[in-house]
Amino acid sequence: MDISTQKTTPPPSPQPSPAEQKRAARGATRPGDRIFLGLSRGSGIFLLVVMAAIAVFLSLRAANALSNDEGNFFTTFEWNPTGSPPVFGIAVLAFGTVVSSVIAMAIAVPIAVGIALFLTHYSPRRLGGPIAYVIDLLAAVPSIVYGLWGVMVLVPNLDGLYGWLDEYLGWTGIFEWSGGAPRALFTVGILLAIMILPIITNVSREVFKQVPQMHEEAALALGATRWEVIRMSVLPFGRSGVISASMLGLGRALGETMAVAMVLSPTFDINASLLDPGGGTFAQNIASKFNEATENGRDALIASGLVLFVITLLVNGTARLIIARRKEFSGANA
Amino acid sequence: MKLQRMNRRALTLGALAVSGALALTACGSDDTGGKSNGGDKTTPNASSVDCMDAKGQLQASGSSAQKNAVDAWIQSYSAACKDVQLNYNPTGSGAGVTAFLQGQTAFAGSDSALDPEEITESKKLCTDGQAIDLPMVVGPIAVGFNVPGVEKLVLDAPTMAKIFDDKIKNWNDEAIAKLNPDAKLPDLKIQATHRSDESGTTDNFTKYLSAAAPNDWKYEHGKSWEAKGGQSASGSSGVAQQVKQTAGAIGYMEMSYAKEGITSVSVKTGAAEPVDVNVANATKSLTEAKVVGTGKDLALELNYTPKAEGAYPITLVTYEIACDKGNKADTLPAVKSFLGYIASEDGQGQLEAAGYAPVPDEIIAKVRETIKGLS
Numbered sequence: 001m002d003i004s005t006q007k008t009t010p011p012p013s014p015q016p017s018p019a020e021q022k023r024a025a026r027g028a029t030r031p032g033d034r035i036f037l038g039l040s041r042g043s044g045i046f047l048l049v050v051m052a053a054i055a056v057f058l059s060l061r062a063a064n065a066l067s068n069d070e071g072n073f074f075t076t077f078e079w080n081p082t083g084s085p086p087v088f089g090i091a092v093l094a095f096g097t098v099v100s101s102v103i104a105m106a107i108a109v110p111i112a113v114g115i116a117l118f119l120t121h122y123s124p125r126r127l128g129g130p131i132a133y134v135i136d137l138l139a140a141v142p143s144i145v146y147g148l149w150g151v152m153v154l155v156p157n158l159d160g161l162y163g164w165l166d167e168y169l170g171w172t173g174i175f176e177w178s179g180g181a182p183r184a185l186f187t188v189g190i191l192l193a194i195m196i197l198p199i200i201t202n203v204s205r206e207v208f209k210q211v212p213q214m215h216e217e218a219a220l221a222l223g224a225t226r227w228e229v230i231r232m233s234v235l236p237f238g239r240s241g242v243i244s245a246s247m248l249g250l251g252r253a254l255g256e257t258m259a260v261a262m263v264l265s266p267t268f269d270i271n272a273s274l275l276d277p278g279g280g281t282f283a284q285n286i287a288s289k290f291n292e293a294t295e296n297g298r299d300a301l302i303a304s305g306l307v308l309f310v311i312t313l314l315v316n317g318t319a320r321l322i323i324a325r326r327k328e329f330s331g332a333n334a
Numbered sequence: 335m336k337l338q339r340m341n342r343r344a345l346t347l348g349a350l351a352v353s354g355a356l357a358l359t360a361c362g363s364d365d366t367g368g369k370s371n372g373g374d375k376t377t378p379n380a381s382s383v384d385c386m387d388a389k390g391q392l393q394a395s396g397s398s399a400q401k402n403a404v405d406a407w408i409q410s411y412s413a414a415c416k417d418v419q420l421n422y423n424p425t426g427s428g429a430g431v432t433a434f435l436q437g438q439t440a441f442a443g444s445d446s447a448l449d450p451e452e453i454t455e456s457k458k459l460c461t462d463g464q465a466i467d468l469p470m471v472v473g474p475i476a477v478g479f480n481v482p483g484v485e486k487l488v489l490d491a492p493t494m495a496k497i498f499d500d501k502i503k504n505w506n507d508e509a510i511a512k513l514n515p516d517a518k519l520p521d522l523k524i525q526a527t528h529r530s531d532e533s534g535t536t537d538n539f540t541k542y543l544s545a546a547a548p549n550d551w552k553y554e555h556g557k558s559w560e561a562k563g564g565q566s567a568s569g570s571s572g573v574a575q576q577v578k579q580t581a582g583a584i585g586y587m588e589m590s591y592a593k594e595g596i597t598s599v600s601v602k603t604g605a606a607e608p609v610d611v612n613v614a615n616a617t618k619s620l621t622e623a624k625v626v627g628t629g630k631d632l633a634l635e636l637n638y639t640p641k642a643e644g645a646y647p648i649t650l651v652t653y654e655i656a657c658d659k660g661n662k663a664d665t666l667p668a669v670k671s672f673l674g675y676i677a678s679e680d681g682q683g684q685l686e687a688a689g690y691a692p693v694p695d696e697i698i699a700k701v702r703e704t705i706k707g708l709s
Contacts, residue, residue: 080558082532151572156579179523181565181580262572265565266530277565280530288568291398291426292532292557 058306065299081300096279101253103189112200120208139198147262158182177275183265186274196249207241240323247319257283282308383414388668395423396430396443400652440665441656445534447633463659466631471652472691474616476592477599479584490602491546500563527585530566532557538650545638590689604641616691619645630658
């Protein structure tokens, strides 16, 4: 079970109409109400119980592994829980996970927002539907297929891009390339960007659709161009929605397993350059070490999974905070 | 108004039905309908298969290195013994041994012999006995390379150790040139590729490096790669793919993956001539293996520095692991019958076609003896 793709932001739902509010306030209860109340309350409690059970299980197994760890769990650049003495640490994994996800976000968010704006404000009506449908198809592709595509198509064709980045941006240090096969964090970032594009696009599109018509018409009436309308009314209104969409995408990127395991060339080393081998990701490491892991090795992997769990919680918490702070702008979150 | 409410209710019901159906199908088991038992028994067409009246399901899992061999065996065994349904799940050696020790499978396949802790643990499972290693498959490990313009490449253990340890970085290095006086070695960066997942192949390759080049390979052998630098890829197929598509790459993989456009290194051993990787050469080096297991355990210690002409030094042995005593009564006949078949001349004879080498005669004779005594 993949714990890193918890959905914490519900899809935007329309505000209840005044009539409905009135009816709710009258507060008649019939058996149906009570049953439904019980069902929905039960679902909520069930979710909390499941999450608690996962957390307890992970913590117990992780504690077991940590007590055997001879290295520092947070700073060791090695993963050898089967060795004697067992030594393993997550520094490299945390680095790789965060860096590859950040690259993915940097690529995917602008493109996704662009697509969403195009679909809601620029594209002809007839084109909007099919395009949205194609983007949904992207989300339906299994990650292992992305992995295969990455290995067979993306990696062999990235030499040119890597060379170009190295030539013109090599001086920055983060785009230096020593000529290895292009299977570094940057490649993973590109692949993840494609994988998280649909979810960010869809949620952003829904949000932009909900911009009050009055705002836009008012801006138009003041003589604003279409771009100015988007800048003045659509983007401010949709900001928190886009942020929560991005966080959903980020959650996906952090936990992506199979595609990363197939494309990345992980090394237990941290490299300043994004184009040279350096770093792995939590999920990739679990996938590639699990088959041959001994009892202690498995516990060590679970401990690393717990760290990913915590990172995902932090990301989602931050997203919630941002949205809560900007609530006044938006009807886009429940 | 009423109509609307009706509609909404219908929608809700519909949604419930759909989600319910989805939930149900999500955890539906895929029923791989086994053949029904109790049909008329056909006479075994292969005389070497002794079915021992075994019946029912036989579950096994473990090493993915021997998967192709097991597939071939299951095919011919099932043709002879229709009452046994055999499933072998290539989960990886570690997972296979764990599943076996937890009593989920009848036997396991593993690229590494059991360690003392595992043997101790197995005494719980095997009443009055313990788990034992039965060497069954020999898999040569090829070192594939991709250097444009170089058709044949000779390397010795120290040079290979330096390449995989990132000490030799370019193909035109003197050490490589000295071993290959006739080759046109280009000025090209070496991209040594190792496995990113844990694997018995890595374990055996690093065992070879530390045995044959102790001065240049300072790392412990193990299932995970400890040296720094180089590239990595997941699975033998991933390494093969990487070698195929990257100029300057070199990587180790099971021999069955080193075909279709991958050329393999000839290894310079103590013998006069460099040795190519093939089935016959791998079997030659196995004749120098010693049994180091105690009692019925037939764990082998390979000789990674053979001096004989044509003995290829980089090999791995896959063991089948079962209890010597205290196997489950309902699976014992099937285990004895299947293992007996794969250790027979007929079973071992199928290995070459699948890209493996048979276990040498002396050792396989002991294996057959041990299987007869399983209880």
